[in-house]
Amino acid sequence: MPRQTHPALISGKPGQHPLVVAQFLRLREQVPPLYGLLSINAAILAYTHRGIAPGMLTLSVPAVLISACLIRMLMWMRPVKVETLDPTRIARNLRKTSVLAIVFCIAFVCWAFALDQYGGAEQHGHVAIFVAVTLLGCVFCLGFLPKAAEAVCLTVIAAFLIYSAVKGTEVLIAIAINLALVAAVILKLLRDSFNAFVELEISQRALNSERRQAQALGEENAHLAQTDALTGLPNRRYFFAMLESLLEHSGTQDPFCIGLIDLDRFKPVNDTYGHANGDRLLTILGERMAAAAPDNAILARLGGDEFGLIVMGDLDQAEAVTLRLCEQICKPGQLGDVVVSVGCSAGLASFPEAAVTANRLFDRADFALYHAKNHKRGQCVRFTEELEALIRSEQTLDTALQAADLRRELSLAFQPIVETAELEPLGVECLARWHSPLIGQVSPEQLIATAERLGRAREVTLTLFDKALDALERLPANLRLSFNLSGHDLCDASTIAALLERIASAPFPSARLLFEITETSLIEELEIARGALERLRQTGARIALDDFGTGYSSLSSLHQLPLDMVKIDRSFASQLDEAAGRRLITAIRNLARSLSLECVIEGIETENQLISARLAGFPLAQGYLIAKPMPLDDLLRSVVPNLSPLSKAAPLH
Numbered sequence: 001m002p003r004q005t006h007p008a009l010i011s012g013k014p015g016q017h018p019l020v021v022a023q024f025l026r027l028r029e030q031v032p033p034l035y036g037l038l039s040i041n042a043a044i045l046a047y048t049h050r051g052i053a054p055g056m057l058t059l060s061v062p063a064v065l066i067s068a069c070l071i072r073m074l075m076w077m078r079p080v081k082v083e084t085l086d087p088t089r090i091a092r093n094l095r096k097t098s099v100l101a102i103v104f105c106i107a108f109v110c111w112a113f114a115l116d117q118y119g120g121a122e123q124h125g126h127v128a129i130f131v132a133v134t135l136l137g138c139v140f141c142l143g144f145l146p147k148a149a150e151a152v153c154l155t156v157i158a159a160f161l162i163y164s165a166v167k168g169t170e171v172l173i174a175i176a177i178n179l180a181l182v183a184a185v186i187l188k189l190l191r192d193s194f195n196a197f198v199e200l201e202i203s204q205r206a207l208n209s210e211r212r213q214a215q216a217l218g219e220e221n222a223h224l225a226q227t228d229a230l231t232g233l234p235n236r237r238y239f240f241a242m243l244e245s246l247l248e249h250s251g252t253q254d255p256f257c258i259g260l261i262d263l264d265r266f267k268p269v270n271d272t273y274g275h276a277n278g279d280r281l282l283t284i285l286g287e288r289m290a291a292a293a294p295d296n297a298i299l300a301r302l303g304g305d306e307f308g309l310i311v312m313g314d315l316d317q318a319e320a321v322t323l324r325l326c327e328q329i330c331k332p333g334q335l336g337d338v339v340v341s342v343g344c345s346a347g348l349a350s351f352p353e354a355a356v357t358a359n360r361l362f363d364r365a366d367f368a369l370y371h372a373k374n375h376k377r378g379q380c381v382r383f384t385e386e387l388e389a390l391i392r393s394e395q396t397l398d399t400a401l402q403a404a405d406l407r408r409e410l411s412l413a414f415q416p417i418v419e420t421a422e423l424e425p426l427g428v429e430c431l432a433r434w435h436s437p438l439i440g441q442v443s444p445e446q447l448i449a450t451a452e453r454l455g456r457a458r459e460v461t462l463t464l465f466d467k468a469l470d471a472l473e474r475l476p477a478n479l480r481l482s483f484n485l486s487g488h489d490l491c492d493a494s495t496i497a498a499l500l501e502r503i504a505s506a507p508f509p510s511a512r513l514l515f516e517i518t519e520t521s522l523i524e525e526l527e528i529a530r531g532a533l534e535r536l537r538q539t540g541a542r543i544a545l546d547d548f549g550t551g552y553s554s555l556s557s558l559h560q561l562p563l564d565m566v567k568i569d570r571s572f573a574s575q576l577d578e579a580a581g582r583r584l585i586t587a588i589r590n591l592a593r594s595l596s597l598e599c600v601i602e603g604i605e606t607e608n609q610l611i612s613a614r615l616a617g618f619p620l621a622q623g624y625l626i627a628k629p630m631p632l633d634d635l636l637r638s639v640v641p642n643l644s645p646l647s648k649a650a651p652l653h
Contacts, residue, residue, distance in 0.1 A: 019198060019201050019205075020087050020090050020091050020094070021085055021087060022201050023090075023094070023144050023145070024085075024090045024093070024094065025080075026144040026197070027076075027094075027097075027142075027144045027145055028076055028077075028080070030140075030141045030142075030143065031072075031073075031076045031097070031141060031142075032073045032076050032077050033141055034137070034141035034142065035069040035070065035072050035073035035076075036069075036073060037134065037137045037138070037141070038065075038066075038069050038104070038108065038134060038138070039066045039069045039073075041130055041133065041134050041137075042062050042065055042066055042069075042108065042111075043062065043066060044130075045062075045112065045115065045126060045130045046058045046059070046062040046115075048122075048123060048126050049115050049118060049119060049123060052118045052119045052123060053114075053115050053117075053118040053119070054118075057111070057114055057115055057118075058115075061111050061114075062111070065104075065107060065108060068104070069104070072100070094145060097145060097148060098145060098147055098148035098151060101138075101142065101145075101148040101151065101152050102148075102151050102152060102155055105135075105138070105152045105155050105156050106155060106159075108134065109131065109155075109156055109159050109160070112130055112131055113127075113159075113163055115127055116163075128172065128175050131156065131160055132175070132179050135152070135153065135156045135157075135179070135183065136182070136183070136186065138152055139152065139153050139183065139186055139187065139190065140186070140190070143190045143193060143194060144197070146190065146191055146194050149187065149190060150187060153183045153187060157176065157179060157180045157183055160175075160176045160179065161173075161176045161177075161180070163176075164176045226238035226241070228286075228300070228301040230279055230282055230283060230286070230301070231282055231283055231285075231286030231287075231290075232283075232286065232287075232290075233289075233290060233299055233300055233301045233307075234298065234299070234300040234301075235300060235301060235302075236300065236301075236302045236303055236308070238300055239298070239300035239302060239308045239310070240358060240362075242298055242310060243258065243310060243358045243361070243362070244358050246310070246351075247351070247356070247357065247358055254312075255313070255314055255350060255351060255352070255353075256310060256311060256312045256313065256350075256351050257310075257311045257313065257314070257315055257317075257318035257348055257349065257351065258308065258309065258310050258311075258348070258349055258351075258361055258362065258365050259309035259310075259311065259318055259321075259322050259346055259347065259348045259349075259365060259380075260302070260306060260307070260308055260309070260347050260362075260365045260366055260368075260369040261306070261308075261309065261322065261325060261326065261329070261344050261345075261346045261369075262305060262306045262307075262344060262345055262346070262373065263285075263305035263306075263329065263342050263343070263344050264342060264343035264345055264373075264377060264378060265342045265343055266278070266281075266305040266342050267525070268526070269281060269340050269342065271527060273335060273338060273340065277335045277338075277340075280335055281333050281335060281340060281342070282305065284333045284334075285328070285329055285342075286301060286307075288328035288329070289307065289325045289328050289329070291328075292324050292325055292327075293309075293321070293325065294321060296311060296312040296317075296321075297309060297311045297312070297321050298310040298311075299325070307325075309322060309325070314350065315348060315350050315382055318348050318350070319348060319380055319382065322346045322348060322380050323380060326344050326346060326380065329342065329343070329344045330342070330343055330344065343377075343378050344378070345369060345372040345373045345376070345377055345378055345379060345380075345381075346368075346369060346379075346380040346381070347365045347366060347367065347368025347369030347371065347372055347380075347381050347382075347383065348365060348368055348381070348382045348383060349361055349362075349364035349365035349368060349382075349383040350382075350383070354383045364383040364387075364388075364391075365383060367383065367387060367391055368381045368382060368383040368387060369381070371387060371390075394450070394453070396438075396439055397439070397442065398450060398453065398454055400436040400438040400439050400442075401436075401447075401450045401451060401454055401456060402454060403438070404434075404436060406456075406459060406460060406463045407463055409435055409436055409437070410432065410433070410447075410460065410463050410464060410467070411433045411434075411435070411467065411631070412430040412431065412432065412433065412464065412467050412468060412471060412632070413430070413431045413433050413629035413630060413631060414428040414429070414430050414431070414629060414630060414631070414632055414635045415428060415429050415431065415622060415627060415628065415629040415630075416428050416622070416626055416627050416635070417429060417482070417600055417620055417621070417622045418620065418621060418622070418626050419619060419620060420610065420613055420614040420618055420619060420620065420621045421614065421619075423626065425479060426478075426480065426620065427479050427480035427481060427482060428475065428479060428480075428481055428482065428635065429481075429482040429484075430464075430467075430468045430471065430481060430482065430483055430484075431444060431484070431629050432444040432447055432448070432460075432464050432484070434447045447460065448460070448486055448488075452486070452488050457486070457488050457489065457492070457495075458489075458492055458494060458495045458498070461485070461489050461495055461499075462495070462498050462499075462502075464483075465483060465499060465502060466502070468481060468483050469502060469506055471632050472506075472508060472512060472513075473507065473508065474636065475636075477512075479512070480511070480512045480513065480514050480542075481512060481513060481514065482514040482515075482516050482544065483513065483514070483515055483516065484516045484517075484546070485515050485516070485517050486518075487517075487525060487529060490517065490525070490528065490529040490532040490533065491525045491528045491529060491532070493532075496532045496535060496536070499536065500535060500536070500539065503536075503541065504539070509540065510539045510540035510541045511540045511541070511542070513539075513540075513541040513542070514541065514542045514543070514544055514564075514565065515533075515536055515541055515542070515543055515544070516544045516545075516546040516567065517529070517533070517543070517544070517545060517546060517561075518545075518546050518547050526560065530560060530561055530562065533561060533562050534562050537562050537564075542564040542565065543561070543562055543564050543565070544563065544564065544566065544567055544598075544600075545561065545565070545566045545567065546567045547567065547569045548566040548567060548568050548569060548588075563597055564597065564598060565597055565598040565599070565600060566592050566597050566598075566599055566600070567599075567601075567622075568585070568588060568589075568599065568600065568602060568618075569602065569603070570602040570603020570623070571603070572584070572585055572588070572601065572603075573601060573602065573603035573604055573605070573613070574603070574609075576608070576609045576612035576613060576616070577608060577609065577612065582612055585601070585612075585613075585616050585618075586616045586617065589616060589617050589618055590617075593617075598619070598620065599618055599619070599620065600618075600621065600622055601613050601618045601620070601621050601622070602621075602622050602623060603622075603623050604621045604622065604623030604624075604625050604626060605623050605624050606625060607625065609623075609625070610623075610625060610626075
């Protein structure tokens with residue numbers, strides 16, 4: 001038995017694209033030839049019966065039938081519109097087509113049988129051929145509408161068999177039977193072909209559906225791969241992809257800028273309230289910045305607490321956008337029952353002035369951010385020619401330090417710390433010196449910054465500390481030695497462990513060692529630094545807070561850190577000549593005394609300053625008036641036995 005028509009071909013909801021649409025599109029290719037076949041065959045049959053049959057049967061009736069066929073052919077040949085492909089509408093039109101097919105076949109068969117009443121054997125044979133050939137042609141043309149093809153076939157064959165039986169002609173009956181058998185085989189083939197078409201359409205649609213799903217999944221994965229999961233902002237990959245795309249398509253007439261924004265004081269939020277609250281704060285800040293970012297800017301989270309920005313425009317426009325985002329960052333955020341606030345620093349670099357490649361442009365913005373973090377915290381810094389010169393100098397420093405023989409090139413200079421009353425030395429501070437054979441003398445600040453940048457900070461610190469221990473063995477036993485540690489040193493467990501090992505094996509009491517730290521270097525890693533200082537202090541060494549008064553939270557540092565001494569920044573020494581300055585200095589000294597901390601005032605450069613420091617109650621002082629930093633041999637030869645020419649001056653009263 002022939003298989004049933006697939007149900008998808010007779011159903012369909014508006015807005016979908018079921019098989020009935022494909023069925024309709026295939027029929028559009030075959031129905032016009034069907035009507036053309038009917039029209040031509042009818043015209044030929046009418047022509048062969050001219051003069052034999054009445055004019056109504058050879059002219060009027062065929063003219064009406066052929067006109068109806070041509071009208072239907074033109075209707076099927078109209079261009080397809082979007083609304084035409086509505087499945088419900090198509091299903092309704094196909095049912096209408098099936099009905100019209102039966103109507104047309106009945107009309108043509110009745111007309112043919114009417115003509116068969118006239119003429120001789122040739123005309124009778126032509127009528128039989130017309131019925132057979134036209135039927136088979138129509139069945140083939142209706143192959144994509146099986147029900148209509150079956151209805152036409154059954155209608156014509158049944159009518160032909162009845163007509164043949166009524167006529168009683170054996171030849172006609174034989175022709176009708178042969179036609180029925182051929183039609184049955186053709187219908188079987190058409191049904192199989194149609195079902196194959198259905199299966200092919202279904203498989204193609206399933207394949208297209210899978211492709212669409214795979215494409216959607218790929219697009220979703222691509223979106224996720226370029227989106228930061230925490231904030232919902234574009235991530236680092238997207239940021240650099242957009243940067244590369246801009247550089248590929250931008251000319252010098254299309255300037256743009258990139259910016260980097262790094263949060264200040266974010267780590268204390270993580271340490272104090274937990275990483276979950278830190279993540280929540282990043283989410284809040286991301287939402288704020290996304291809402292504040294203009295259409296000409298792309299905002300992304302690059303990782304951690306760093307955000308990237310691409311602004312289409314010049315540096316003035318980019319700075320305006322950056323400052324607007326920074327305002328959103330600095331607003332307090334609600335984390336449950338706690339309100340926290342952070343700050344931020346930013347760096348900007350412009351294309352094409354700063355660089356023309358992605359990596360160099362990013363590096364320039366990163367250097368501007370680095371400069372902001374270290375010198376203009378909380379501000380937005382543009383990359384300028386001055387910073388370009390600084391980068392070149394840093395590259396030169398990097399090259400020199402990478403090739404440096406540290407034990408040979410590093411040395412120490414020593415500056416005494418004395419009692420203000422008798423100018424007797426109580427200790428010396430050792431200061432790092434680097435003389436490179438490639439670039440000459442390098443400042444201690446540049447040495448430390450370069451070492452940290454290159455990952456040689458531990459090696460530099462330990463080399464200098466070994467030299468300090470060697471010097472301490474040569475100094476009189478009553479002198480202590482101050483050694484400076486950076487925040488990087490305190491946060492490096494391996495460096496602290498190596499220092500403790502050297503202190504334990506030193507041939508002199510560890511009480512002669514004093515480690516100096518600067519408050520600004522501890523702001524980000526206060527807890528870790530405090531733990532490292534406690535371990536150093538447990539050896540008997542002492543801890544001093546250097547440059548006191550220049551940090552961000554000096555008073556809190558006095559309580560949180562294990563300190564034995566504070567060293568007043570040299571900027572206060574210049575105020576000793578003024579009454580207001582002396583009152584401020586006295587207040588600082590009283591504060592230190594109330595906390596049982598020794599107090600040293602730095603930067604003493606004139607006798608008046610020394611006298612004022614003594615009158616203000618400072619027991620210890622350090623500065624160029626007393627002695628400049630010098631090599632150890634010079635210190636042992638001139639300062640230790642006979643402190644300085646100043647010691648020969650009249651006593652201070």
